[in-house]
Every structure is written in structure tokens, then in C-alpha cells.
Amino acid sequence: MEDIKAGVVLASKFCKPGSKIFKGYVDYIDRDEAIRNENLAKFNLYNDYMDNPEKTGGLFTDSKNNLTLEEKDALKDAFLSAQAHESIMWQHVISFDNRWLEDQGMINKETGIVNSAKLQELTRQSMRQLQKAEKLENAIWSAAIHYNTDNIHIHVAMVEPIPMREKMDSGPYEGQYRGKVKQSSLDKAKSSVVNNILQHQPENDMINNIIRNNIIEAKKKNPLFEDKEFAKLFMEVHQELPKDTKLWNYETNAIKNTIPKIDQMSKIWIEKYCAEDYKQLQDLLKKQEEKYKKAYGESKQDKHVSYADNQIKDLYKRLGNTILKQIKDFDKQQKKEIYESAKNSGRKLSQADAAIYRNGKLQHSSSYGALKSTMEFTRLFLKDEFESFKNQRVYMVTQIQNQIENENDIEK
Numbered sequence: 001m002e003d004i005k006a007g008v009v010l011a012s013k014f015c016k017p018g019s020k021i022f023k024g025y026v027d028y029i030d031r032d033e034a035i036r037n038e039n040l041a042k043f044n045l046y047n048d049y050m051d052n053p054e055k056t057g058g059l060f061t062d063s064k065n066n067l068t069l070e071e072k073d074a075l076k077d078a079f080l081s082a083q084a085h086e087s088i089m090w091q092h093v094i095s096f097d098n099r100w101l102e103d104q105g106m107i108n109k110e111t112g113i114v115n116s117a118k119l120q121e122l123t124r125q126s127m128r129q130l131q132k133a134e135k136l137e138n139a140i141w142s143a144a145i146h147y148n149t150d151n152i153h154i155h156v157a158m159v160e161p162i163p164m165r166e167k168m169d170s171g172p173y174e175g176q177y178r179g180k181v182k183q184s185s186l187d188k189a190k191s192s193v194v195n196n197i198l199q200h201q202p203e204n205d206m207i208n209n210i211i212r213n214n215i216i217e218a219k220k221k222n223p224l225f226e227d228k229e230f231a232k233l234f235m236e237v238h239q240e241l242p243k244d245t246k247l248w249n250y251e252t253n254a255i256k257n258t259i260p261k262i263d264q265m266s267k268i269w270i271e272k273y274c275a276e277d278y279k280q281l282q283d284l285l286k287k288q289e290e291k292y293k294k295a296y297g298e299s300k301q302d303k304h305v306s307y308a309d310n311q312i313k314d315l316y317k318r319l320g321n322t323i324l325k326q327i328k329d330f331d332k333q334q335k336k337e338i339y340e341s342a343k344n345s346g347r348k349l350s351q352a353d354a355a356i357y358r359n360g361k362l363q364h365s366s367s368y369g370a371l372k373s374t375m376e377f378t379r380l381f382l383k384d385e386f387e388s389f390k391n392q393r394v395y396m397v398t399q400i401q402n403q404i405e406n407e408n409d410i411e412k
Helices: 020-027 033-038 069-084 098-103 116-134 183-198 202-213 228-240 253-273 275-296 307-345 366-395
Strands: 008-015 089-096 140-147 153-159
Touching: 008 183, 020 069, 020 089, 069 089, 069 140, 069 153, 089 098, 089 116, 089 183, 098 275, 116 140, 116 153, 116 183, 183 275, 228 253, 228 307, 253 275, 253 307, 253 366, 275 307, 307 366
Parallel strands: none
Antiparallel strands: 008 089, 089 153, 140 153
């Protein structure tokens, strides 16, 4: 059997308000499923893309799972109004490889029963994402699930009752409302579908278990302050950072030469407190990467880019900013102590006071206690950031867009 090339495909086309396709869809909104299925060619832009379904579910919308006859009439009137106002009609298709849906538990392998309620909900979330990206929040849509033998797909028809899109000022579509949907918008909508299905998978549950059961119970028997390499790097980074603390951010060019030392601090913390958990995280992210590849299809571009690697880079960025925040707090505390010391002794601040370190050594005895306290806070905050990263970022698929195959915009 042929391997799964892509678990999910999302495509979009549009037609003019006066076209037969637009009129055909409006004519069959209020018909039953059997009649609409028999006349699919009259209103479907995708007859050259997929076979007619063996079964078509009833129409549903952003707020309704099943439409009554009265609601179908109201929907038909809205589409007629959109047509009268010269709105474009977009047809979006979300298509699945049924084997992939089975792998995700969306189809019962024994009974063949499809989780139609879940398909309806992920369609809503996907369309909301598309509408937001395309500034089509005022648009309305209706959809139906088409149950094919090999590829269940969801057919969505969308219009603007009162067109808000700009009109084209040149070219073959001059004077018409813009119909083209950006590929980036389709990618976001597709990501919503994939993520909606994948985010409940056992791998993600295992990731959360690592956090709850292991990371949150960080080992306290080896205080971070006692790690001389970490403390030394902490002081060196503090010395190397620019005077303007607003630039103390992991992604600013002003500190790019210091980033390797910050990353080394993160590595020391990981190895000291969660080496085993970190290895499990890497393994799980690799598994998740394979799942995304199967869902999206093999990338023809940027094959060297790894979802797992990108996620680890994100983790180091998050940990790095946590370290920088602690260095900034330490810097504030030291400057405050220096100021208070000068004030209490009745002397003016000297140039020497401006330098908390000299020759890599702390200049004030109180700084040792502050540094020790800061190290402990750093350990705790790094733990919290690690936990936050695992709970939030593992579900995000924005980085996956850099490595999946960019679908060709089939819109003509």
C-alpha cells in the first residue's frame, strides 16, 4: 500500500458572483443531501481534484451543527444577498488521508465510524483562523463533510454578505473584489486543523507528565551557587552586557557575542537538574516531528530544518531570557546597595562604584550573599520556564511552517 504522503491537505479556489458555480451552490443549499450529492458538479470547483463522495453529511455552519429548513432558507437568502452585492464565493476544501485519520483515532478502524463532531469543530477553528488572516471576519460560510472511500474531505463555501475586500485596479480582474487567498493564510488554517488533532496525542500527554512528575520536583541537593562554572559565567556575562539594560534580550544583536556563554549556562542547568528529562523531551519532539511530517507531507524545501531542533532553540531562548532577567535583577540590587552604601556614609558616588566587578571579582562583600540568592532564584525560575515551555510550545506549530512543503496555490 502506498505510504501516506500528507494526512491533511487544504486548498482554496474562488468564483465570480455571476458564475454558474456560484448560482449552482445557492440553488442547492436548501436541497437534501442526496440531491446535492447528485448535482455536485454544478457547484463544486473541485470535481477535477477529487471524486464524488459516496455520502455527504448535512450542511453545518460556524454556529450550527445541523440546519433546519428555515435556517437553510435564511442561509440561502444570505448567499443571494452576497451575490447581489457582487461578493466573491470562496470554496475551501480540507481533505484527509483516511489512514491518517485512523492513526489519530478520528475513524474507528473496526466499525468505520467517523468522529464527525470533531471534524465540524476543527473546521470552525480552521475557518476562524483563515478569516482572521484574510480580514474576512464578516464573511459567512456553510460546509458539508464528504465521505469518500480514501479521502474524507470537508467542502466549505464562504461569501461576504456585504463585500469588504478591496477591488482590483488592474489586470484581468479589474473592478472585481479581490479573491486571491494568501498561501500563508491557508498554511495557518491547515496548521489549525493538524494541531487540533495532534495536540491530544499520547506523546503530548507524556511531555506534560515529565513536567508534572519530574521537572517540578527539581533536585535541591546541589545548589546552583556551588557550581563554580555557572557562577563564573554569570559574572562574565554581567560584565559583557551593554550598559543599556533594555538591550538585555536574547534576540538583540547587541549581545549576540555573549549568547554562547548564556547557552552554556542553560546547558549546565539542564545537565545538573534535568538531564534525563531533557533527553526524554528530545526523543518525544523527534517523534512529534515525524507525526508532523506525516501530516503535512515530506518537505521539498529546507529539509535540513528540523522541527525538534527549532523547538530546542526556542527552549534555549526562553531559558536565556530567564537568565538575563535574573542578571538584570542582580544588577539592580547591586546598584541599589552601592547607592545606599554611599548615601549612608555621606559620600558621593565614585567611578569605582559604577563597576560592580573588577578583574572578575565581586567588589562588595554583600554581593556574595546576593549572588548566592540570585543563583537559587535562577534555578527556580529556569525550572518554571522549562515547565512553561513544555506546556505551551510543544503544541505550537508555527515553526513547522519552515519545514513543511508549501502547497502550490491552486487558485487560478
